[in-house]
Amino acid sequence: MLLSIVLPLLNEEENIPLLYKELKEVLNSMEEEHEIIFIDDGSTDTSLKLLQDLQKEDSGVVVVSFRKNFGQTAAMSAGFDYARGDVIITMDADLQNDPHDIPMLISKIREGYDVVTGWRFERKDKFISRRLPSIIANKIISSTTGVSLHDYGCTLKAFRKEVIKNVKLYGEMHRFIPAIASGMGISFTEVKVNHRPRRFGTSKYGISRTIRVILDLMTVKFLLSYSTRPIQIFGLIGLSSGGLGFLMALIMTFQRQFFGVPLSDRPLLFLAVLLMFIGVQFITMGLLAELQARTYHESQNKPIYFVRNVFRKGQKPDNDDSV
Secondary structure: OOOEEEEEEEEOOOOOOHHHHHHHHHHHHHOOOOOOOOOOEEOOOOHHHHHHHHHHHHHOOEEEOOOOOOHHHHHHHHHHHOOOOOEEEOOOOOEEOHHHHHHHHHHHHHHOOEEEEEOOOOOOOOOHHHHHHHHHHHHHHHHHOOOOOOOOOOOOOEEHHHOOOOOOOOHHHHHHHHHHHHHHOOEEEEEEOOOOOOOHHHHOOOHHHHHHHHHHHHHHHHHHHOOOOOHHHHHHHHHHHHHHHHHHHHHHHHHHHHHOOOOOHHHHHHHHHHHHHHHHHHHHHHHHHHHHHHHHHHOOEEEOOOOOOOOOOOOOOOOOOOO
């Protein structure tokens, strides 16, 4: 089995030597073939120089250098693109994730899970600025996506290659990978992992990311539930709005015809007309979204289903993903 360790980083010059040494100790003790992929996300310190030196000394090190800072999601996506491993493990490069947890993740993959995600059970971060927003976000994400995890923000995760290669990431969606992959029908589990305080450098996260995470969560929810049938959400809103407006207009028409109630001074008439127009707009939007969804899937030959194995009489599974 080939392991690919994917490490996005930005300005971690003090952490890189210690991280590499610790990683090699753990990986060599496992006696598994491995590669370590560092993605330099536009560092302005000596991080890239240190990585280049490591690559010259160790042929198992791969260095991907970005032209500028594109963000952690883009860095992870690049790592997945360049990874050759049967199992891909993601980690932060700030030494807060413990490399000694890697064997535990691999053991869970061997049990048959497609995705194993870490849970920083005893997180070593400030409560108000980091842990409290994370707790709230994890509950919102779990309830919205239907994929219940204690710690969506933990970068330490393990993926089977055939799962992660079918996941496309944009925005800040790297934290939603388990939820996105759940649409493929994967099996996943969560394990408690060690979390260490940051020794060098500064955190790249802050409260400002909350708004972007919320917007991406809306995107993920839509992709999970309605990406292949958008008319069902837009049409439902349109029918509800239009139906309510039509019912209000019908009642007012009945009142005008049989009870002589004037319509000229009734704001409800304008509301009824507005609701009907909104209903028509939402239904039209749903139909346009249906056309766009078909273009999206058909132009890229993007599947609307994912197969684990195909069993035929007298043959081994066509797509044996055992590790």
